[in-house]
Amino acid sequence: MTTLTAGRLLAPAPHWSDHITRHGLLPSLTAAQLLDAADAVDVGGRGGGGFPLSRKLRAAAEHGRGTVIGNCAEGEPASHKDDALLDATPHLVIDGLLLAARATNARRVVLAAHEGTAARRLRSALGQRDDVGRVEVLELPHRYVAGEASALVRALNGGPSLPQQRRAPLATGRRPHLVQNAETLACLALLARGHRVDTSLVTMGGAVVQPGVLEVGGGTTVREAVRQAGGYLEPVQAMLVGGYFGRWLAADLALDAPLTLEGMRAVGGSLGAGIVLALPSSACGLAATAEVLRYLADQSARQCGPCLNGLPAMASALERLAAGDPPPDVAAQLERWADLVRGRGACAHPDGAAALLTSALQVFATDVEQHLTRPCGRPAGRWLEVPR
Amino acid sequence: MSRLVVDWGRCDGHGLCGVLLPELVDLDDWGFPVVGVDVPDDLHPAAKTAVRSCPALALRLHS
Ligand code: SF4
Ligand code: SF4
Numbered sequence: 001m002t003t004l005t006a007g008r009l010l011a012p013a014p015h016w017s018d019h020i021t022r023h024g025l026l027p028s029l030t031a032a033q034l035l036d037a038a039d040a041v042d043v044g045g046r047g048g049g050g051f052p053l054s055r056k057l058r059a060a061a062e063h064g065r066g067t068v069i070g071n072c073a074e075g076e077p078a079s080h081k082d083d084a085l086l087d088a089t090p091h092l093v094i095d096g097l098l099l100a101a102r103a104t105n106a107r108r109v110v111l112a113a114h115e116g117t118a119a120r121r122l123r124s125a126l127g128q129r130d131d132v133g134r135v136e137v138l139e140l141p142h143r144y145v146a147g148e149a150s151a152l153v154r155a156l157n158g159g160p161s162l163p164q165q166r167r168a169p170l171a172t173g174r175r176p177h178l179v180q181n182a183e184t185l186a187c188l189a190l191l192a193r194g195h196r197v198d199t200s201l202v203t204m205g206g207a208v209v210q211p212g213v214l215e216v217g218g219g220t221t222v223r224e225a226v227r228q229a230g231g232y233l234e235p236v237q238a239m240l241v242g243g244y245f246g247r248w249l250a251a252d253l254a255l256d257a258p259l260t261l262e263g264m265r266a267v268g269g270s271l272g273a274g275i276v277l278a279l280p281s282s283a284c285g286l287a288a289t290a291e292v293l294r295y296l297a298d299q300s301a302r303q304c305g306p307c308l309n310g311l312p313a314m315a316s317a318l319e320r321l322a323a324g325d326p327p328p329d330v331a332a333q334l335e336r337w338a339d340l341v342r343g344r345g346a347c348a349h350p351d352g353a354a355a356l357l358t359s360a361l362q363v364f365a366t367d368v369e370q371h372l373t374r375p376c377g378r379p380a381g382r383w384l385e386v387p388r
Numbered sequence: 389m390s391r392l393v394v395d396w397g398r399c400d401g402h403g404l405c406g407v408l409l410p411e412l413v414d415l416d417d418w419g420f421p422v423v424g425v426d427v428p429d430d431l432h433p434a435a436k437t438a439v440r441s442c443p444a445l446a447l448r449l450h451s
Contacts, residue, residue: 162397163397164397303396303397304396304397304399305396305399305400305401305418305419305420306396306416306418306420307396309417309418309420310417310418313417337417340416340417340422343424344394344396344420344422345396346395346396346397
């Protein structure tokens, strides 16, 4: 995936020597100074949760002697920003990890990445520098929920890569585990060097001329992101913002919304891990959503009943609706199932699927009506990049 | 006031809690409990019994 615009976060510095030239050595701030630096700016977690970095750091620092995990395995197939970041500037992420470890007096320092290319790339970056001490690389299976924070912690402690129920922003364990997304860590590395961090990474995909990763400033709207991606390939009806855990928005509603947590919330969307996917009018929104739902159902870690049963049920009913052969009372049934799975899993996977489904029923309401009697004939298309 | 909480990684959906405590636990389409309402004081003993009886140790009372 191409990097379309690069600011300070994505400025290319792939090798250690490039990094030293561009950013210099790791700043020698104390733990207290680092916590203050993080406080100064409200950098929300960039992994989709949006939980403020400084609060997580302070909570982990209070316990002390815990584990810091840099999460480079966000897992959502439609997001390419962590890949772009690790391609461009792996050492900025590693810097952030080392700084987070220092700020929280961590005992164990870990980089989690999908097995294969991503893990190899991190190992090679770690091998280029001599200040990394005992940073471990944790290799994860290519499964959606493997990158979920509590699943990381379980894998690290020799358990399965499966989520575990929790209530606090710090994943559980006897010692605190601070799980921080790669982009957030890169932000910390910049903050510690006295830079302002007012950009974030966005993956722009679907029916645009040049899909890719953008580094955008706070006020950037979806319209501007589309422009930077070369404009539409063909007329677009709706945008999936926030990725597979996100929400559908009608295209004209989405275009003027800024790509920030608040901007997206204000129009009923979500920023998630910073993903915008444009669905053209030539595609069927119901069929496309059914593909994502089926994928999410297949990716369920199969440990919680409502998720294990509800997601396949929702996917099947939506598939039948998309095919013009709906089960009785399909719209009400889908809404009811969405309500039923929400909040009833060890992780937020079912909540994400429910949000996606209900937003589809709203945005494609006319299509729902029409499909009750016959299919529309349009394909799902490959715009949402659902893995097969 | 306390609340019933299900540990979804453990619950196996046999629905015993729904049988023991129909006042507070509905079972969903697949036999898994729907909980979350506050447990009134007069049902507290019954809720405790349900928690103790859960074969998967999945049901808990949180205050
Ligand atoms: S809610 Fe679903 S995805 Fe999450 S742990 Fe339970 S079964 Fe797995
Ligand atoms: S009794 Fe326990 S295992 Fe059975 S359905 Fe209720 S919570 Fe789940």
